Amino acid sequence: MKPPRSHGRQSVRPTLKPRELMQDTPTYADVWQARVITLFPDLFPGVLGASLTGKALQAGTWQLHTHDLRAHGIGKHLNVDDTPAGGGAGMVMRADVVGPAIEAAQAHAHGRWPILYMSPRGRRFDQGMARDLASCAGVTLLCGRFEGVDERVIEHYAITEVSLGDFVMTGGELAAQAMIDATVRLLPGVLGNAESAVEESHSNGLLEHPQYTRPPIWQDRDIPPVLMSGNHQEIAKWRQMESERLTRERRPDLWQAQKK
Numbered sequence: 001m002k003p004p005r006s007h008g009r010q011s012v013r014p015t016l017k018p019r020e021l022m023q024d025t026p027t028y029a030d031v032w033q034a035r036v037i038t039l040f041p042d043l044f045p046g047v048l049g050a051s052l053t054g055k056a057l058q059a060g061t062w063q064l065h066t067h068d069l070r071a072h073g074i075g076k077h078l079n080v081d082d083t084p085a086g087g088g089a090g091m092v093m094r095a096d097v098v099g100p101a102i103e104a105a106q107a108h109a110h111g112r113w114p115i116l117y118m119s120p121r122g123r124r125f126d127q128g129m130a131r132d133l134a135s136c137a138g139v140t141l142l143c144g145r146f147e148g149v150d151e152r153v154i155e156h157y158a159i160t161e162v163s164l165g166d167f168v169m170t171g172g173e174l175a176a177q178a179m180i181d182a183t184v185r186l187l188p189g190v191l192g193n194a195e196s197a198v199e200e201s202h203s204n205g206l207l208e209h210p211q212y213t214r215p216p217i218w219q220d221r222d223i224p225p226v227l228m229s230g231n232h233q234e235i236a237k238w239r240q241m242e243s244e245r246l247t248r249e250r251r252p253d254l255w256q257a258q259k260k
């Protein structure tokens, strides 16, 4: 077994269960943190506990904390929601429940630390936002359920609403994990090959060129000969052209933005 790698601050603990990756560890000012406010803390780390983000979590390159909304629930039944003012379907998350949860999360905040509400009404998340989040000290992500959160909370804490896309999910947890994943892989030391964040789709406003690997022939299909030529200049040229072609064909909006 390889000896644990040290990042100068804490050693890597051998652990197999995803939730153990989130065990309370000392909080260091220079470690990027995500604080997630949710009714379902057991859904975390979820996909973030696997692969590169999971390894980086275990190595202490970033930290993940959940804040259980139920802990701030009201009354004997710890209610977190109530019927919408003005009537209508569904339930709304109470301001006097969500507010204290935000206060608890923000007690750990320092430096530039936005509060994001996962919301289909929000600005669509993109690579630029992931880059910006990666340059913050941390982020607090509020996951809604039911019909969402009392508007006064959003106004009071100047929360930014961010959407994963133009569709409606049951809760914000999947959106939070997607946004954290996209951000964490941009933190220094998370991706094995520093090149891969530079060349991939959306990093330079273009979609990535097609990728191939062994076997050289599969189902009578060859790998484009230029990729087997060993001529790195020609390979780079081909990749750039393919990148541009795919962007033009699939995402005219990105292609137009490129030309400005």
Ligand SMILES: C[S@@+](CC[C@H](N)C(=O)[O-])C[C@H]1O[C@@H](n2cnc3c(N)ncnc32)[C@H](O)[C@@H]1O
Pocket (backbone or CB within 6 Å): 117, 118, 119, 120, 121, 142, 143, 144, 145, 146, 147, 148, 149, 162, 163, 164, 165, 166, 167, 168, 169, 170, 171, 172, 173, 175
């Ligand atoms: C059923 S949705 C509420 C939708 C809300 N009533 C509306 O029409 O805008 C419950 C929660 O799921 C999350 N959610 C749903 N779709 C989302 C999306 N596209 N992006 C981010 N979060 C989303 C939000 O946190 C939201 O509060």
